[in-house]
Amino acid sequence: MPRVLIVEDDESMATALRDGFAYEQFEVTVARDGAAGLRLAAEASPDLILLDVMLPKMNGLDVCREIRKAGNPVPIIMLTARGQEIDKVLGLKLGADDYITKPFGFLELMARVEAVLRRASGRTVRLEAYQFGAVSVDFQKGEARRKGKALDLSAREMRLLKYFIEHRGEVVAREQLLDAVWDYDAAPLTRTVDMHVAKLRKKIEDRASDPRFIVTVHGLGYKFTG
Numbered sequence: 001m002p003r004v005l006i007v008e009d010d011e012s013m014a015t016a017l018r019d020g021f022a023y024e025q026f027e028v029t030v031a032r033d034g035a036a037g038l039r040l041a042a043e044a045s046p047d048l049i050l051l052d053v054m055l056p057k058m059n060g061l062d063v064c065r066e067i068r069k070a071g072n073p074v075p076i077i078m079l080t081a082r083g084q085e086i087d088k089v090l091g092l093k094l095g096a097d098d099y100i101t102k103p104f105g106f107l108e109l110m111a112r113v114e115a116v117l118r119r120a121s122g123r124t125v126r127l128e129a130y131q132f133g134a135v136s137v138d139f140q141k142g143e144a145r146r147k148g149k150a151l152d153l154s155a156r157e158m159r160l161l162k163y164f165i166e167h168r169g170e171v172v173a174r175e176q177l178l179d180a181v182w183d184y185d186a187a188p189l190t191r192t193v194d195m196h197v198a199k200l201r202k203k204i205e206d207r208a209s210d211p212r213f214i215v216t217v218h219g220l221g222y223k224f225t226g
Helices: 011-023 034-043 060-069 085-093 106-121 155-166 174-181 190-204
Strands: 003-007 027-031 048-052 076-081 098-102 129-132 135-138 143-146 214-217 221-224
Touching (some): 003 011, 011 027, 048 106, 060 076, 076 106, 155 174, 155 190, 174 190, 174 221, 190 214
Parallel strands (some): 003 027, 003 048, 048 076, 076 098
Antiparallel strands (some): 129 135, 135 143
16 A cells, blocks of 8 residues: 655645545555654655645745655655746755646646656665664765664675665565675575674664564565665
């Protein structure tokens, strides 16, 4: 079930969007201000964000900017009022994938949503930096922090984490990880993958025994949900 985050302060609009997406079999999260929207963009791991421009606490353009600054590639559709042409242009420059002008029909919105999700599914995420939960990673510098404190990740663990992030939301087989992260000459067993994943979990998860970000998909492999 795809997840959508709706960041909209107008109660009637937020309710209509929530009901519409629930009917379309989306898992829906609603934020009523920009600050909450920015927090949930990281915590709720949405597959799509509908982001109003005019929001209390933090406007939609700033939210979009911060989401992209954190390295989050989630598709974003901006909701703009009629006549806010400059906001449309700025939104796209800041990394929004599309925009729609209020008032709009739900069928038109869903057509845009489907197009944006199709484009997103066809691109591989290649990031220099990423943030999820309390963890921030700068792959260019080879640094990772959790709650502001430096994490001691090995080069292999950094490569493993980067591969998970690049394939966020996908089920990744152990053999796939061996091909991508380990050298062929080493010819490690799939058990080696499990050991490295366990070590990585201890460093990035609140509870390694009940992981939130690197989830085991029994019989298939792992899935990164950050």
